[in-house]
Amino acid sequence: MHRLKEGETGHLSDLKLGQCAEVLGLHNDNLALRRRLLDMGITTGVKIRVKKIAPLGDPVDIELRGYELCIRLDEMRNIDIKVVSK
């Protein structure tokens, strides 16, 4: 996977370590899971930074709203984003 450049859109799972993005929306069929993501603050417009990645590449520790959250690539694939600067 090439590194997404600033302004490009994609999924949260496409981000590399240290990159930042703004959430455009969530599309997830599992309502419970989607609700959980919303509850944790992954709502439209929020800024997210990839902070730590597990040694096996999954899950990922992301930073948003002044705190950190661990989340799996599977869930991150369902979050649309636009890459922004730090």
Next chain:
Amino acid sequence: MRVALVGNQNSGKTSLFNCLTGSNQKVGNWPGVTIDRKEGVIKGTETILVDLPGIYSLSPYTSEEEVSRKYILEENPDVIINIVDATSLERSLYLTTQLLELDCQVILALNMCDILEKKGISIDEKELSKNLHMSVVKISALKNMGIQELINLLKSEEILDNKHQKIYEDPIEKAIEKISSQLNDLKHKRFISVKLLERDPLLKDKETENIRHDITECEQAYQLDMEQIIANQRYLYIDKVKQTCLTKTPVPESGTDKLDKIFLNKWLALPIFALIMALVYFLAVGVVGSYTVELISGEGGIITLFQNWLSEFLISNEVSEWLISLICDGIIAGVSSVLGFVPQLIILFLCICLLETSGYMSRIAFLLDKLFRSIGLSGKSLIPFIVGSGCSVPGIMTCRTIEDETERRITIMLTPFMPCSAKLPILTLFAGNFFGEFAWLATVFLYFLAILTIVFSSLVMKKWIFTEKGSAFISELPEYKLPSLTYVLRDVGEKTFAFIQRAGTIILFCSVVVWFLLSFSWKLEYGVAIEFSILASIGKGLAWLFYPMLGTLSWGSAVSALQGLIAKEQVVSSMAIIAGLFEETADATIFAGNGIFSFFTPASAYAFMVFNLFSAPCFGAIGAMKRELGSVKRMLQAVLFQTGIAWVLAVLIYQIGHFLEMMG
């Protein structure tokens, strides 16, 4: 007065609960789920404090949330203390906005205020209180700061009333108003109205055509679905509040981030983890652990000495023979085989508690999640398996650290498949006698079989038994911190006490029952030879079950397998006794000549060994399963499942082995 304690996971809820209640606590389970239900009396008052499970929201999707919601809506606590991690205020206030929709007084307890400065955060609590219209207290549960102020506030009548502020945009507020006007004089009107707007499945019966119409209208206006609209606007509101009362200055990289560069390093993380696990194993079940077991219940150990002394004492006082046997062979032997593990357990609980409170346990899940998820387990499942190779009982008890209910239950059911140290004598007896110089290979294959069985069973259970959706791995990596001594001592003490309590009840009872069956005939004569005991006739009745794995009807094998329920090493001593030998010579002679066990071939020996190792564990482990699975029914399911798998494996091994033996 009743007060409910509500907060996110890792917000310091347990610490605050302990601070407020001191030692007046009662721990149980919430009905239907194995989530702790803790209650206590707040120090210096008569107020009852109920600790609700750690939650992020009052949505209806997890059992923790359901329990909390049900409690608040149905049992109407007088006040809610909402404990909040002040270092992640924004996320935490999300739950607060939901609590403020209830018809209930809410106090905001800003926890971890002692480390705000270090993080470059400053919070104006007066401004926050004004904005949210609720009482705010700054505390630190860890440093015991602000606790008295919180208690004083509870005692006073000065808790700010909940004003139900309008926090959403106009179209949503209008819809809420409209719905709540139709709810007549229901309590928690605003809360229920919002939930109805969100199409809450638990409130389906209150949904009307009008409400559905309003929902569609809003969704069309915003081009989003209602759950997203509500969540977005809650966070928009919180953002506004935050800007008035929180300032943040940049700080240098935190200690946690520096440590994570090592502990979560791409190359170092797994070796460090292996090292830490090896240390835990060494201390708890390896050298140090088995030394303590030897010290207590080994030859010349405290319990053995006590047992000998007691039996001599009873004999010299001419107590009847059966009573001595009941006390020494039944009660003490049964219970001590379990109590012998207590020092080992204390070491283990200490290790686990340190791993948990230091913040490393969450990292383990983070490290291994990918690996274990592929077989439907959690990264934390590895710990019970490692510990279980020493003893299943603490292994099963460490399953507590797995948050997801399904993964926890599967792990509990699979942990006894790891060959524990009590099973080693069985392994030595059969592998040593039938596989000669290849005994090591037979042993290695057995461990391999154990792992294979765990993987296979987990996949089967995930696919057909626990078909609920998999858990999302959504959790937090807490900060590394030095564990607090009082907390560690308290935690280890509580767990150890719970274990001893069980040894004194269920295990005592089961041991006495097996002793009775073994010592008496059907005519209730005491002291009969083993082949005339009630247990032997039960063994004869069950012998057909073992026929497919032994190729013969052997009551002696059935009886020995049953005795393994007390402790697995008893299988060996039982076989020795039945073969007419003394316990001490439990070796090749068991299978010699025309003896009762001379029918064993390598195939049936391996099959019988596998059955004993994989079938229902000892009473100690069964008791632990009952407690951790939360019901007798689930425990029986687990035992049947384990015995079923063991039976199928044993039969397969015998049939294949027997076929090979016939081929020459």
